Amino acid sequence: MKFDLKTQTVREVNQALHDLPKDKQAEVEINGISGDHNLAVGMDHPVKITLNGHAGYYCAGMNKEAEIIVNGNAGQGVAENMMSGKVHVKGNASQSAAATAHGGLLVVDGDAAARCGISMKGVNIVVKGSVGHMSAFMGQSGCLVVCGDAGEALGDSLYEAHLYVKGKVESLGADCIQKEMRSEHLEELSALLKEAGCDDNPEDFTRYGSGRQLYNFKVDNTSAY
């Protein structure tokens, strides 16, 4: 099934995607994209959607079960609040990629900008390039894998997400610390790299996580925030 945004509106295309029969696995191609917002949002069944072109804001938001491929860059908030399924951006992703996402996998072949994985709640994110500042800010669960470098304040106010970075980290945010890479972490990282199609060696990565000092407010810690 093919759609063309030069002749159809985003609303029409999203409605047609939502109307696909839930019991059949469909393959959909969307062409004629020129940075349109809200493409393929709210998917709720295992359809494979290929977007040919650069997507605007909130592409693949609230995704559940679908596999969504962007053959281009994605704007702010790609895969925001994803629940399950997979989103693969072949170019760069803008800010707040996979923000608040509860599950599924986001793969970015290029770089992701600031606040990648902000408030992540169970999603796995693999960025083959670098991530911007304040990535994994207030991350609660899930993994952020960065094959390049990370910007300032990585994992600021982090809860329990696992962060793996291969390159250099500009600075760590409040309560984010370097942690030991144990065998279960190597296993977890290897599986994610494999799933994302990366041939990087897991042993080249450093693990970061929560120092667990800021879970509950203590007045003695005020200066750490």
Next chain:
Amino acid sequence: MCGIVGLYLKNSALESQLGKLFEPMLIAMTGRGPDSAGFAIYGDEVSEDMIKLTLQHEDEHYPWHILAEKLEEEFKTDVSVMHNANAAVLKLKADETSVRETIAEFDPSIRIMSVGRSIEILKEVGLPEQIAERFTLSGMKGSHIVGHTRMATESGVTMEGSHPFSTGMDLCLVHNGSLSNHNRLREELQKEGIQFETENDSEVAAGYLTWRLRQGASVQEALEGAIEDLDGFFTFTVGTKDGFAVVRDPIACKPAVMAETEDYVAMASEYHALSTLPGIENAKLWEPDPGKVYFWGKG
């Protein structure tokens, strides 16, 4: 929310099409700013001993030739006048301060949009499409252009509140975001002799640049100072005689995307506004880093 767009041509063969290439970029940002729009276009440069002014008046049929005669008499020089809707571009041999004084004395209801050797600023309240049509943007020629579509947040929907704001000879500023320390900064700048016409926060940013440039700072230095001294959210695009600069606040709250090909450098708040440019499919695309000054142009 507001929309910012800018286009700098590297290939001078495209200069005759500048307005045509730019118009869809401005209109594409209507969703980000439907209440007012404006642009600063650079080109048609006058010689070093001359200046060019863009003036506006509420009266569409304002008798600009009477003002021109007054200026001719006062400065003993020829004055050329070109009308464009309710605006007029005047070119003459004179210095900026004296011309400003003469115009204010002649008729204080005339608004001076810009002064320089290359810049022309045209802006108005209304939908970007209507404003582009009103000033016949698509037919304009030039080397580069920056534009703005406004969704008013900090102050009312007025022509004065619309962008670009002139920040000195051939300089202008467009802003997406909101500043939190504009009231105090406005008071400090007023003490330094900077005048403001509105309650608008972006005008304070423009006034700040004017102040730094008057102190002798370069555009680069003035913008580096802005990153330090302005508090709040911003993406600025600043037009200069030879190019344009882009700056985002240190936490990059407001969006910006850049595109570069052999023919041009373009910026926009959203990729959507760049999608009609020729060769955009193969352009280098990236987001400017936070807290960093970018400049494109000659010198």
